[in-house]
Amino acid sequence: MKKAQSVTLLSSLLLLAGALAGCGNASAQSKQQTLHLMQDTELQSLDTSNTAQLTQWNVLQQSMEGLYRMNANNKVVGAMATKVVKPTNNGKTYTFHLRKNAKWNNGDAVTAQDFVTAWRRSVSSTSTSGYSYIYEGIKNAEQISAGKKPTSTLGVTAVNQHTLKVTLSRAMPYLDKMLTMPAFFPQDHKVVAKYGKDYGSTSQKMAYNGPFTVKGWNGTNDSWSLLKNKQYYAKKSIKLDKMTMQVVKDSTTAHNLFSQGKLDDAPVTGVTAKGVQSDKHLKHVKKAGTYYLRLNMQNNRALRNQNLRKALNLVLNKQSLTKNVLSDGSTPAYNYVTPSLATDPTTGKDFGTETQSKDRYDVQKAQKLWNKGLKELGKSSVTLKMVSEDTTVAKNIDQFVQAAVKQHLQHAKVEVSAVPAKASGTAVQNGNYDLTYTLWLADYADPVSFFDILTKNNPQNYGHYADAVFNQQVSAAHGKNATNQKAYWQNMRTAAERLNTTSAVVPLYNMTESHLVNNQLSGVTYHAVGENDYTRAYFK
Template sequence: MKNKVLLGGLAVGLSVLLAACGSKASGNASSSSSSTSGSTTKISLMQNSELLSLDNSNFADLTMWNVLENSMEGLYRQDSNNKVSAGIAESVVKPTNNGKTYTFHLRHNAKWSNGDAVTANDFVKSWQRSVSAKSKSGYNYIFSGIKNADKISDGKLSPTKLGAKAVDAHTLQVNLEHPMPYFSKMMILPAFFPQDSKVVQKYGSKYGTSSDKTVFDGPFKVTGWTGTNDSWKLLRNSHYYDQKAIHLKEIDMQVVKDANTAHNLFSKGQLDDATITGVTAQGLQKDKNLQHVQKAGTYYLRLNTKSGKTLNNVKLRQAVSLAIDRNHLTKDVLADGSTPAYTYVAQGLATDPTTGKDFATEMKPSETYNVTKAKQLWKEGLKEAKVKGNVTLELVGADDTMYKNVAQYLQGTLQQKLSNVKVSTQNLPTKSWSGKEAAGTFDFDQTFWLADFGDPENFLSILTKNNPQNYGHYADSQFNAAMTDATTSNAANESSYWKDMRTAQKRLNETMPVVPLYSMVESHLVNPKLKGIEYHPVGENDYTRAYLEK
């Protein structure tokens, strides 16, 4: 998921997100005798960017997914051990039909926050909206592999032809075009959450544009979001099927973009979990309330490879990558526990079962920082691209403090180490940034991808030729062939599948349509009385089972 930031997509993204000095993938704050919250049944949280929608069919970024993670529920959810567990489905099921059919039996006591029953049709209709060629989320590609999904996304078939049907009110059957070994992991994603079909029909295009035009099937319901304001509440959903598991009555959320502001709010007891970055994080590395949470996410530069763009030239892209000192970036600029990233696929995401090695570690390029070679490649690339005189490259990104700090570093280092180049930076509000991404009006796009599920395919598929989030217009025949084979003919063959994954990542190392910068680590200041947070390495942070000690 990136966050437009998570996405991430976020955006988008998000994010995901094992730690240098704190919790592991899931964990709790340490005990203490005092609470920064005024109530043992309410906590206050922050988001780094605005909430722009609650409609998972027509939008996708990290803030929205963070909110939906705590107010909605899909067929499955992640437990405190980061394992797939039953959600609206009664149990985790095994596929039949040689791995191509999944039959889910839904809980009869699952209800929406308005009292409506959650039905199989709510999943079917939601997925049909999301996979449609008219969907604006950029996430219709995630349904690829479900029968007819690709043709529907391309506008060649009606969404009603999707391989998902309601056998009866509480039985959902999904038919795949080929085995997908990661399918169960995908079912935790907000992209696959249901929608109350009655409410969607009532509000039409206005569905999800405010909290009062949305209903929720999770432990909490969003209230007080008008569509434009920067604070809202999540109140306990009295209709949720597992009331005993929920301890909080209220989660307050507000948008906080500046790390120093987040620290101040935490110090005043106005946030129970504050995310900090940059100089603020650097100065608080020994704070007793600090927790580092490593996520399976990668911050990177998306390079615009579209014909006519300067960075369409592969040598120029290689030069950019080799000119960046990632150790300096993480240690001195970020200083928040982040570590250098050398592959698009995040470190810690997945172990290659055919080698027993972490996928990102085994695929690390042999050369990652070489200024002399970068200068030579840059010179050759400019000649090949027939660029004379100075070249100006536009770097765009979000307007939060971390992005601004990284943008300043990139601007300085590239202008210093490469000849005849000027880097202009634009750090924009989420909506404006997303617009420039979608329109392709950038040379560099400073972004990240936060893993949706624990498989390299989740990262690599973003860069396939026809993926709607391939905003850099990367189109490489070798890369696309490896990804096609991995998700079709080789999907059921473990050895062949992982060979294809390695081939695809190696091709990215060679052609550099994306320049990995650093791995995603969240630095959290956490109320020491706040327990039960599930910090998932893959997926969003889950506060639904959290509680405050008295």
């Protein structure tokens, strides 16, 4: 309580001093148009073909553009493509005409070959991004990712310098939304040829076709800049001259930097967030994301047992988590798919709400299920290895889970390992964990964006969930039912029910970010789906 009061008092004092300090030196920034931002994990790469990470995508959202982009009204509009096109051939052929005035920051023209190069690299069986699956539906993509066909057979063709043809193996009604994602951004094929495997390993070994260019990232440092791209086709709509980004893992540090005018937009959590809920600079940003526990279900791991997974879900008081631990406006999650992501058109109901699990916090039932699971495994006790990133919020979640298990489950223990993002990611990819705290932020506004990564052969299915019923439902939704609205949404509901029944994951909370925002900052688009867009921001 005392800490929360001191935070509020500090904010009040800063407001009173606003005329002198301008809270974030807004008056000075208004002239310079420099925006100071933070990321909560390290930047590992700028190459979307070999890495898929939230910090990376946040950076690329400001410095790159695909065929389409989402505007301030969350509407898909043309970007590198001159307009949003309608498919032909029963929804299986798209022909995009690229802007003839679109250039990379080095002066190269943005061409159809840049998309061909990027997509072939990303769908390749040697790609390590974990996102090759997102191309499935494009002709031959699945076979290429499996190493059964060469990348040259991918259904993407440069008809000429400014015409791109995409051929699908099945209709994909949601493709327009997908094409706004960084996974589908182009890559300057000349720059890729120049740097090879080192492409994107530093900010210099890249080319940028978006509003800003990245400068000063050497591949390991925790701060870098983004400068206005003079070659950007719509540069007149960009008012900022510069953005700076730095890695800040601790909410108290983020708050202090904001108070000192060194950050203009600072997401905060936990005690810090609780102390600023009445601050006039606070902005709640609801995102279509679910924070959850990924569970390792490999045969040599205890959580392959369904009853242990169910027990773990029931022993966690998610109301207490959001109210007392996070305190940032987040709400308890009882479903893998976030509420407000999409409306089920066949029922008129919010999908995430209509399909949520009925299971709630129940310690007695959890213990019974745990005992049953131990008996089925022939074990007297189980120690679970929890691996997570070394951010403040991740550590708080670790402690919450560890304490709940210790207090309420006999014959159970959680050992925590909090390490930098790269190390935790490696541990998860190698299967050296039992549970890990993670986030899925929807790539596009459809439940299948959540479901895809839990299908059996998906490269991001690091929990090794393999359920035949679930896989069948998602496969049918992508295939024979893709254009049959009633059947498609029945597939979605059945898939959601199956995840709940089998406890495929342990949902924790729905994503709501508490941002401390400079009151002179305007023009930011906080997308519910995808990354926040600061490219059209400015200081009043």
